[in-house]
Amino acid sequence: MSSTKTSPEQHQSNPVLSVASVSVEYATKEGSVKALRHVSFDIQPGEVFGLAGESGSGKSTLARAILRALDDNGSQTSGSIQYKGEDLQNLSPNALRSLRGSDIAFVPQEPAKALNPSIEVGEQIAETIREHQNLSESEVQSQTIEMLRQVNISDPDYCAESYPHELSGGMKQRVAFAIGLSCNPDLLILDEPTTGLDVTTEGKVLQMIDDLIEEFETSILFVTHNLGVLAEKADRVGILYAGEIMEIGATKDVFTNPSNPYTQGLLAAVPDIDRDVEIEAIPGEVPDLSAAPTGCVFADRCEFATEECHEGSIDLETVTPGHETRCRRLETVQSDPIQAELRDARTNYSGSKILEVTNLKKYYGQSSFVDRLFGSESPVKAVDGVSFDIHESETLGIVGESGCGKSTLARTLLQLLEPTAGEIRFRGESIDMIGSRTLPQLAASQSKMADFRKEVQVVFQDPESSLNPSNTVYETLERPLELFTDLTQEERENRIEEIIQQVDLGITYLDRHPHELSGGEKQRVAIARAFAGNPSLVILDEPVSALDVSVQASIINLLRELREEYGTSYLLISHNLGVINEICERVAVMYLGEFVEMGTTEEIFQPPYHPYTRALLTNIPTTEMDTADRRVYLEGDVPSARDPPVGCSFHSRCPQKIGDICECERPELEQAADSDTHTVACHLDEKEMMVPLAEDIEESDR
Amino acid sequence: MSNTKQYIVKRFVYLLATMFAVSVVIFGLANALPGNVARTILGSYATEDKVNALEAQLGLNDPLYVQYLDWLHGVLTLNLGNSIKYGQPITELVIPKLLNSLQLAGVTMVIVVTIGIALGVVSAVKHNGRVDSVISTFVYAGVSIPEFVTGLLLILLLGGPVFSVFPASGYVSPFESVVGWGTHMFLPALTLSIVLMTHVVRQTRSEMVEALNSEYADAARLKGLSRQKVIIKHALRNSLLPTITVIALNFGYLMGGLVVVEELFAYPGIGRLVVGAIRNRDLPLIQAAVLVIAFTYTFGNFLADILYTRLNPQIDYS
């Protein structure tokens, strides 16, 4: 059901959108920022055009320039944007208004923010229809419901009356699509429509986009930094860098024969579960755009760059008809492309156990007196009896959808939350304060706790909120040294200089404040802080999910290097299986507070699978071009942890459910037949976990 | 939506508890005041015997909690005895005055809400423009000048010496003359409004500026909605919630302002009644009037809270 890839020659006639030599500048205090320079491309009727590039490359600027909705300080300084032959810059405000939402529609990046929190979602769709179509109110209402049905909302009447906060992330994104499609636009602009959704939800939204393409025959401008998504969905792609198109062509051509060093670099930075490669980051950063660069914009980061690359202006060269690249050294680049190297085989660590967790539970919201007075509520079982070990120098990955309890697990391990039950042993000793009855016991456990806090450090997802904005980098790094070591002032200084260089930031960074750092730099500082006191275990909670592909690759490589240097163990929490595959030796798959499968990374990524693991794996968009339609769709969202299904907790969504047994009997983690390190909690037998699933097993998704 | 109902019930229980606590405090304070009720009633020349007899008759020799329960019973049955000074039943004194004050408060609130929100919206839409700075100056002045000054200025300007447009004192019932009611109401209500309004303007402005810059306002524009719809339907709706909180908080301020303004404009309301009662050491009347003011205040907050939950779909009911 994937979109039919059209060849560029197929319809050359009247493009829906024609972007010709468009430049956009933003006026700032430091001078004008040249965000786009002479960008040109066309979108044909029914075509899906993908636009990719790192953050800061100008993707959203372009989308907003088309909508004539640039920020107040931005302006289009050259070129023209024509919609069906009409220059959008010449439109009157009224003409523009009637075009927006009706002919050209926009689906924003974060529906959570783009939906009005205090208006029912049905009304937010209806108002668009009312504005642009001459319909009676009852027709408006019935079309609203129809739109919700089109985007696969299972109970449209109920959904229409809900407020955004009552819907899950995936449903909000569907509503945003319903708004965009409500007036049957000829051009739909999607800005990162699946970023921030977890794999299974992303899979469903992508599937829906396919159906919508067939149904509505809309042209789409698909903006994303996720190359895997573009490989699957776009007919043609443009790769944008620092405001210029670096490469453009049919998706197949660009992905199988990347002919620009930048495209090659991006592709090599994407973790991919189908290839065992060591991802590579593109060195350096997007250049400062306040000065017009001479020569190739990518020259400072390009490993092929020579003197000539820094001079003159570089034009697009034709690789094959319809496939163009902006590079002077095309032949060298094509004959010796940048590719990720194959990775060394994984080590199996069986050294001493550093962390042992037994039957750990964390329940939220044990009800208060008042709650009981007004009818009691059962607790949310965010973590419900998990057990695992981490060995010296080993990395254990924990993967699962959003809301399955990963962060709660991390916080409980860190003693930021008090466990409801279970035991945590660190280097063989229990670190349980609750068990201490006498004063000496308490003192002993307190000193153990202090030890634990020194040895176990954490890096969170959002470097923004985990660094104190008023502290310099130096102060941030000094804090753990003061707390956990007895180094002298001078030794601390030496250690700080050493560690800041180990995370590839110069000592000049030490005087900066967080607001002077990019997202990737902040995350490096957070990592430096975690490593400063030489911990033996670092808990990484989604350490790269807020970052760009290339930055993500550089952070993963940094984590790998630090692990080699210090022999540190990691507990890596992520919903991104590609990232897990990159650096974990063992993986646990988590669903509704429990582990449903655990084993070495190879065992997890190959059959036999737990049905949930299989669904997660098959939903990852990949840049490989030959993948057929093989998704396993999961119905609905993760059920509430307040009231998890009885029997197998996954039975409400399991595509392979075998009947009553799944609904009544809770499967325990049991050893799988293939290996003694592999455990699975499922009633299926070995063979059923191995067989490839036929297409018809795909559940209709909601 | 049983959650909402539960919340309202819970909130109502708190309301009753608060009222109970308030009544205890008021009763306690009144009893801690120096002076003897029986002697106040009988005058300084009464004999000790007569005073003692009256004290027994009034139950002043009973233990305090019995006196409190008696009083509470009186409150609940709206039978609070007689005013010492006027000799009339207290209920008959308090209720008409309370109604007068509520009219003044109501008119004030209407002015505050409509004009305050309108000015806030305008200055947010004209953000950093000339209109905005004029409004900001007005707001600044409004906060810094106390009520009795604005009140006097308004009396001087519109109440006589310069332009004799509005009467500067008294009250006319709307059943007698609607115009009279309006004109008498105008100056005190305006005086009360100015300070309160400045808070509302400020709050609305800052909320509106944020809402107009939000992604949902942006998305609404990109749907092709008109400017008015984006401002009123999308931005204002979200800005009103915090504004309502400010208005609710201002309710307490309004009760305090009433005392000053009623004195200034000789307006026969509950504030003026309390001042008079204090002057006359009319203890039962003080107790009753203060209690009524406190109840009105807590009840007003309760209503604002309920309104807030009705308007905000996202409130956490726990």
Ligand SMILES: Nc1ncnc2c1ncn2[C@@H]1O[C@H](COP(=O)(O)OP(=O)(O)OP(=O)(O)O)[C@@H](O)[C@H]1O
């Ligand atoms: N403070 C809290 N009170 C009540 N419930 C909570 C609280 N924090 C989390 N939960 C619930 O616990 C469950 C697990 O939450 P948690 O944040 O640990 O999941 P997660 O897998 O890490 O999600 P994400 O990937 O979105 O971060 C969810 O159902 C969540 O709603």
Ligand code: SF4
């Ligand atoms: S022109 Fe030179 S610097 Fe630019 S991409 Fe090609 S080889 Fe690299």
Ligand code: SF4
């Ligand atoms: S036990 Fe049954 S419902 Fe649970 S995962 Fe296995 S097959 Fe699916």
Ligand SMILES: [Mg+2]
């Ligand atoms: Mg999480």
